Amino acid sequence: MHLWNLFVAAILGLVEGLTEFAPVSSTGHMIIVDDLILKSNHLYGTEAANVFKVVIQLGSIMAMVVVFWDRFLNLLGLKKNITREQMYGERLRLTHVITGLVPAAVLGFLFEDYIDAHLFSVNTVLVALVVGAILMIVADLTRPRRPKTETVDQITYRQAFVVGLFQCLALWPGFSRSGSTISGGVLLGMSHRAAADFTFIMAVPIMFGASFLSLVKHWGAVTPETIPFFITGFISAFIFALIAIKFFLALINKVKLVPFAIYRILLAIVLLLLIWNR
Structure with missing residues (x-):
């Protein structure tokens, strides 16, 4: 195992960690680093590269589990010292999360093969980056002046389901799960922070399930040679995601979505330049 490969793993983990939960499309960023680093260095072949992205x-x-640990314990009914008001009053429940997950889970199951065959390309990601940026700008410009739903515990089942419909847009690689769902939540009258909290909570089960299935499918690439590479990337992604999530949640109500939309358009330009230079 060369030190250079471990350095590459750390850099790729950094990119994943910083971009996975921000509304900027981790897929778009990973395509760039994949094109510039993984493919150019031929690190362990296609199957190992696929496993690495999952790891x-x-x-x-x-x-995300660490950041929302208490919230997940609450959702699963495992948190101690829950008051009667919290138990029966206004709070986010597991059924809200399931309601939000259903639309994307159903469409993802039905169209998985089509998405893998037709939507995972630089061209389609480039378009998704721009279209997603437009949605985010529209959400910010047309949002209610005063949010009807200030916190995630005030989300209704109707809001959860409609946000879940917006999450279906993220099946288009490059659209960004958080970009689509936060935009949808804001359009429904949720505060940016409430929409972000719900987005991140929903992301854990759907991402874990997809990652687990992909890891099982490509398990043959896990070898003594690749394990240090995978572990380094995992640790790097964990650390930088932890930093990025806390920073983003503290920032989102202040800066809103437009700055991230502008960044997405700039990223699309970078991808376009990559296409032209091939």
Whole structure:
């Protein structure tokens, strides 16, 4: 195992960790680093590269579990000292999360093969980056002046389901799960922070399930040679995702979505330049 390969793994984990939960499309960023680093260095072949992407995504998911640990315990009914008001009053329940997950889970199951065959390309990601940026700008410009739903505990089942419909847009690689769902939540009258909290909570089960299935499918690439590479990427993604999530949640109500939309358009330009230079 060369030190250079471990350095590459750390850099790729950094990119995944910083971009997975921000509305900037981790897929778009990973295509760029994949084109510039993984393919150019031929690190362990296609199957190992696929496993590596799953492993670093798992690192990001674990960071989300840490940030929302108490919330997940509450959702599963495992948190101690829950008051009667919290138990029966206004709070986010597991059924809200399931309601939000259903639309994307159903469409993802039905169209998985089509998505893999037709939507995972630089061209389609480039378009998704721009279209997603437009949605985010529209959401910010047309949002209610005063949010009807200030916190994630005030989300209704109707809001959860409609946000889940917006999450279906993220099946288009490059659209960004958080970009689509936060935009949808804001359009429904949720505060940016409430929409972001719900987005991140929903992301854990759906991302974990997809990652687990992909890892099982490509398990043959896990060898003594590649394990240090995978572990380094996992740790890097976990650490930087932890930093990025906390920073983003503290920032989102202040900066809103437009700055991220502008960044996405700039990223699309970078991808376009990559296409032209091939």
